[in-house]
Amino acid sequence: MPGRRLDHVDATRPVKQVGVVSTHVLLFFAPASAAVTAGAALTLLHAARDAFFFVSACMLTYTYADAELNRMTVLRRFYRRRFVSVGIPYLCWTLIYYLSTLPEAGYPSTGQALWALPHLLYVGYYHLYFLLVIMQFYLVFPFVLWLLRRTAGHHGLLLAAIVAIQFVLVIAMHWNVLPLGLRGVWAQREAPTYVLYLTGGAIAACHLSQVHDWLCRNARLVVLFTFAAAIAAEVVYYLAQDGVTTVLGAGDDPFQPSVIPFNAGIIACLYLIGVALVGPGRPDWLRAVVRSGSDNAYGVYLAQLVFINALVWLGWEGLTGSVPWPLLCLLSVVIVYLGSFALTSLLARTPLAVPLTGRTWVRLTTRTDDERDKRMDRGSRRQPLRRPVPGGRERVSDTDVRGTEPVRTGLGTPAG
Numbered sequence: 001m002p003g004r005r006l007d008h009v010d011a012t013r014p015v016k017q018v019g020v021v022s023t024h025v026l027l028f029f030a031p032a033s034a035a036v037t038a039g040a041a042l043t044l045l046h047a048a049r050d051a052f053f054f055v056s057a058c059m060l061t062y063t064y065a066d067a068e069l070n071r072m073t074v075l076r077r078f079y080r081r082r083f084v085s086v087g088i089p090y091l092c093w094t095l096i097y098y099l100s101t102l103p104e105a106g107y108p109s110t111g112q113a114l115w116a117l118p119h120l121l122y123v124g125y126y127h128l129y130f131l132l133v134i135m136q137f138y139l140v141f142p143f144v145l146w147l148l149r150r151t152a153g154h155h156g157l158l159l160a161a162i163v164a165i166q167f168v169l170v171i172a173m174h175w176n177v178l179p180l181g182l183r184g185v186w187a188q189r190e191a192p193t194y195v196l197y198l199t200g201g202a203i204a205a206c207h208l209s210q211v212h213d214w215l216c217r218n219a220r221l222v223v224l225f226t227f228a229a230a231i232a233a234e235v236v237y238y239l240a241q242d243g244v245t246t247v248l249g250a251g252d253d254p255f256q257p258s259v260i261p262f263n264a265g266i267i268a269c270l271y272l273i274g275v276a277l278v279g280p281g282r283p284d285w286l287r288a289v290v291r292s293g294s295d296n297a298y299g300v301y302l303a304q305l306v307f308i309n310a311l312v313w314l315g316w317e318g319l320t321g322s323v324p325w326p327l328l329c330l331l332s333v334v335i336v337y338l339g340s341f342a343l344t345s346l347l348a349r350t351p352l353a354v355p356l357t358g359r360t361w362v363r364l365t366t367r368t369d370d371e372r373d374k375r376m377d378r379g380s381r382r383q384p385l386r387r388p389v390p391g392g393r394e395r396v397s398d399t400d401v402r403g404t405e406p407v408r409t410g411l412g413t414p415a416g
Contacts, residue, residue, distance in 0.1 A: 006062075007274075007287075007291075009058075009059065009274055010274070011273070011274035011275075011293075012051070012270045013055070014290070014293030014296075015270055015274070016052055016297070017048075017297045017300045017337070018048075018333065019047070019051070020301060021300070021333055021336050021340075022041075022329075023045040023046060023049075024126075024127060024304060024305070024336075025329050026045070027042070028308055028311075028312060028317070029316065029325070029329050031317070031320045031325050036241055039237065040237055042254075043234065043237050043254075043259060044233065044262060044266075047262060049130065050194060050263045051263075051267045052130060053130075053133065053197040053201065054267050055201060055267075055270075056137075057137060057200075057201030057205075058204050061144070061206065064078065065145075067145070069142040069145055070142070079138070085358050088354065089131070090131045090132075090135070092355045092356055093125070093128060093303075094121055094124075096306075097120070097126070097305060098117050098120055100309065104313075124189060127301070127304070128302075129188060130301070133191050133193075137191050144202055145202075148206055152206075155203050159200060162195060163196060163200075165195055165196070166195055169195065170255045170256055170257050170260065171257050173255045173256075174257065188254070188255075200264075212271075212275075215272055216275060219272050222265065222269060222272065223272075225261075226262065226269050232261070233249070293341075295348075296341050296344040296348070296357075298344075298357065298358045299340065299341075299343070299344025299358065299359065300344055302340075302356070303339075303340040304337075306339075306340070308336055311332060311335070316328075344357050349362050
């Protein structure tokens with residue numbers, strides 16, 4: 001049975017990846033003399049990671065809302081698909097980054113060089129910990145789905161509790177109340193750290209039509225709130241930099257209570273950007289660009305460090321002496337993003353598509369106009385009995401980690 005693909009949600013994916021790439025570019029290429037300014041930018045850019053988790057959880061819940069994951073056959077199919085879409089790319093890219101950085105790693109012994117690979121698999125190579133977090137969420141997803149069904153009609157209270165938990169958790173991290181393994185660099189690899197964004201995304205999936213309508217009606221309010229929250233987060237950042245107070249935040253720490261309102265606001269703004277990009281009347285070329293950006297966004301995320309490492313090896317950061325660092329970082333973002341995009345598009349047209357891009361293999365076949373018209377006619381005759389969703393279009397097959405799989409109705413809501 002065909003499902004629907006949410007064009008406006010897909011449209012947020014390349015935008016999020018620009019944020020992720022920008023974060024890593026700043027970390028690699030911003031000079032030490034610009035540490036304060038770069039830290040201020042990173043305070044806000046870290047929200048791209050939370051948006052990644054929110055959208056992933058939202059689309060996963062949206063896809064499996066009606067699934068009977070208490071049945072072993074369904075559960076096995078669920079985990080098999082998740083492993084193919086996330087587990088295999090994680091293993092493959094960890095190996096690629098391990099081998100590509102091995103000559104420069106300088107391990108003192110062969111034993112330590114060999115041990116580095118299982119260690120990387122455990123902690124995640126640099127940015128790949130995103131996938132470790134997502135895989136942890138997959139493990140508990142049947143429980144999350146059960147919880148959402150049990151609390152149907154009370155999701156507002158559930159969300160309020162989750163917001164409170166998130167604030168308490170990051171305050172405990174920021175004030176060093178939690179053990180070392182539950183804060184700092186280790187916390188970024190643990191799913192509970194992102195409980196608001198993972199669970200919040202799942203709750204939003206249960207009420208996507210209502211969320212869509214509210215955001216579109218109150219778009220100006222959402223933008224103003226996000227702008228105000230950004231200013232507040234930056235004020236807290238600079239107060240900490242000047243030694244006034246570090247109670248609400250310090251440095252460019254992404255786990256601090258001061259950034260939570262901004263993170264929530266920017267996720268809502270990303271959704272509105274997606275709606276605007278694919279809204280009625282948009283030119284075909286823009287829709288094609290957005291669709292291509294969405295299809296390749298996961299691959300851009302996976303491959304970005306190939307190009308960042310290449311720039312490092314070429315001594316790119318040395319150009320800061322002759323090129324203003326903001327311009328150099330902007331050029332770096334363009335190079336890394338477009339390079340990763342091109343590599344993903346190429347790999348997607350090879351048998352390595354699934355393990356290296358998370359996409360199905362795009363076979364280079366040619367269709368006659370007649371065949372294409374017949375295929376479109378067949379598609380237009382299908383009318384699945386599903387609830388209309390904002391921005392949706394017919395989709396014929398299951399897909400991958402990008403989350404655009406068959407649509408289900410919301411939890412606790414009867415089908416129309």
